[in-house]
Amino acid sequence: MxxxxxxxxxxxxxxxxxxxxxxxxxxxxxxxxxxxxxxxxxxFKWYLALFSDRVVIQALINTLLIALISALVACVIGTITCLAMNRMGNVSKSILTGVTNIPMLNAEIVTGISLMLLFLFFKAKFGFVTILLSHITFNIPYVILSVMPRIRKMNPSNYEAALDLGAGPLYAFFKVVLPDIWPGVLSGFLMAFTMSLDDFIITHFTKGPGVDTLSTKIYAQVKKGINPExxxxxxxxxxxxxxxxxxxxxxxxxxxxxxx
Amino acid sequence: MKNNKAVKLLSAPYIVWAAAFIIIPLLMVFYYGLTNRDGQFTFANVLAIQQTEHFKSLYLALILALISTVICILLAYPLAMILSSLKGKNEHLVVFIFILPMWMNFLLRTMAWQTLLENDGVINTVLQFLHMPKMHIINTPSAIVFGMVYNFLPFMVLPLYNVLNKIDINVINAARDLGANPFQTFIRITLPLSVPGIISGITMVFVPSLTTFVVSEMLGGSKILLIGNVIEQEFTQNSNWNLGSGLSIVLMLFIIISMIMSAIFDKNGEGNTL
Incomplete structure (x- = not known):
């Protein structure tokens, strides 16, 4: 008791x-x-001010767009990679898993500066696209991590049975495989979306002037005093x-x- | 067989992506870190860690990260045990509770602690009301530890919760039947079985604590510099990418050590968060 x-x-x-x-x-x-x-x-004045503040709304739109697109792209790439990894030999599989672990285990600041150096080297224009590419990069591992166990648990005979019964590979994938692994894909998507939304460090190093997400906007305000909006x-x-x-x-x- | 090959081809997009955005960028850190501004090979940027102010910042970061990790284990272990004893009923809820704070911006959450910890902040007002001594914690290393524990505690709780949840209750019952008391059962059965979760939790708390620059900047005032702050300043203020990369290489040594540790202890990925 x-x-x-x-x-x-x-x-x-x-x-x-x-x-x-x-x-x-x-x-x-x-x-x-x-x-x-x-x-x-x-x-309630900050709430009212919020809706007429174009800069904040734009930052919100950027944040949501980047989170949504990066999570979607990561889901597609991550899921098909898992399908392939399941058929791979042990060596290539562990190499790919090792590479996938790098962004998850490495310090965010190192991932951030490494991407910054890459974009600097290729003289890319820092902005929405560079942030998006970086977010996709750190989101794919989260998707792989949550889809992979589902694929391992899946019974391969189901897919083969569908093929034997005359389904094309694509049709079999959407009708048999995808429903089976769907919970994993969904939780990977949610995880990726959340990570992207909450990210500051990697965005900080890969953003350009004039393009802001909520995180970088808030960071810029920290020293001056944060706008209650x-x-x-x-x-x-x-x-x-x-x-x-x-x-x-x-x-x-x-x-x-x-x-x- | 032919089909097998076609499926394997599906990994091509990710292999290209990983090469372009994971491998090459890392190689660039090494390239910049091992060359000077004129592109000549040098160890100077890496050895710059020996300079007093750099070494101090690394040392302080190591100490604070170590303290935070230990506190996180001590806080998270009992919590994970309690949560796993609820078994099944609230599984989704538990994860939500720890994921939910992430939807409120990381910077704002840390900043909120500023408000709470300040000398005239909420906590001290409450303490004063209770006629207890004030805490002077803001802008000290303690405040940074506080912020680290707050931000990274979920990364310790989730892997611990995962391994503890997977322990077969029959194993524990068997130990009790064979005469072990609760303490012995914990030391000999539960603790060894949860090692993968502990190791995975340690890496997931230690690495971000060691490398953070945001927590130290917001809660430590701008006077306390951790290695993360030094690197960040080299990149964003001094534009000395070579020195920043060199120091990052040093930082990566510590990250690699903890990665190897987690690979040795957690071969099956049992401690994975998801």
């Missing part, structure tokens, strides 16, 4: 630790005063994701049944 209470208290403490900053930001988004240190009364925006993002997750969890989904 006591140990049960202790367990609850421990989880609650960690929860407070993890969510205290979230709570702080939400409170600050309603703060009349621009200073972080004092409470100047309740206001940013608190309002992140509160909105946080609340919408929270609602989305609750809805997904509440849904009597058939998927969970199938997994069991």
């Amino acid at each position: 006591i140990s049960k209470i202790l367990k609850r208290v421990y989880i609650a403490l960690i929860f407070v630790f993890l969510y205290a900053p979230m709570f702080t930001l939400i409170v600050l988004s309603f703060n009349q005063s621009k200073s972080r240190a004092k409470w100047g009364g309740f206001t 940013m608190y309002a925006l992140s509160t909105l993002i946080f609340i919408s994701v929270l609602i989305l997750l609750i809805l997904i969890n509440r849904m009597p989904s058939g998927d969970k049944e199938k997994e069991k």
Whole structure:
């Protein structure tokens, strides 16, 4: 009984630790005063200002576009790579796995500067495209990591049976293989999208002047004092994701049944 | 057989991509790090780590990363054990709880700690209200450790949770039946079985802590420089790519050591986050 209470208290403490900053930001988004240190009364003005601030909206659009495109491209490349890796010999498979591990295990700052040097060397124009290429690069490993176990578990006879029954390879892939590995692809996509959304370091080194994501915009404001609109925006993002997750969890989904 | 070859060809896009955006960029770091501005070979950029201010920043980063990693293990292990004892019921929820904060920007989250830890910040106001002594933590190395633990704790919890969740409950029951007490069961059974998760957690916390420049910049004031800050400044302010690359090579040595460690201890990828 006591140990049960202790367990609850421990989880609650960690929860407070993890969510205290979230709570702080939400409170600050309603703060009349621009200073972080004092409470100047309740206001919605930052939310209203947010919607008419073209610069912030543009940064938001950039962030979402980069996250969406990079996660989609990473999903396609990652999934077909997994299909191929499954048929590979041990040597080529471990080499490819090793290379895939590099962006995951290497320090973000090193990945960031290595890509910066690459773009500098080829005199690429730093901007949306360079950020996008970099994000795809660090997203592919997340997709491979979440699709690979699904492919390994898959029964290869299903695919062969489909071929024997006259399906073309493409048709068999979409009708038999893809439904089987879909949960892995989906969680890879979500992981990649989240990583891209939250990334600052790699974007910092691969962005060009004039193109900003929310992260780089916030970083530029850190020293001057952050515009409270940013608190309002992140509160909105946080609340919408929270609602989305609750809805997904509440849904009597058939998927969970199938997994069991 | 022919079909097999065609499937293997599907890896071509990624092989090209990995060569262009993973391998070649890394080689470029080595190229810039081992040459001077005129493109001549030199070890000067790598050896620059011996200069007092560079060495100090690396040393401090190593110490702080080590402390953060230890604190993360101590915090995460009991948590992962409690979470895995819930078995099944809340599995999705657990992961969500740790992924959810990532949807609020990393920089804003760290900055929020500034507000909380400041000398007149929220925590000190609460302490004052309770008639307890104030904490002077902001702009000290402790604040940086605080920020590291906060930001990287999920990377320790998730792999630990994964390995602990996979331990067969019958193994533990068998140990108890054979007369081991809970402590012995933990030391002899649970702990050894969770080593892959611990190792994977250590690399996932240690590497980002060692190399961060954001946490130290935001919570340490601008006076405390870690190796990450030095490298970042060489690239963005001093435009000395050769020196920055040279120092990165030194940094990579430590990363490679932890990669090898995780490869040795975690052969089957059991500690993988996903």
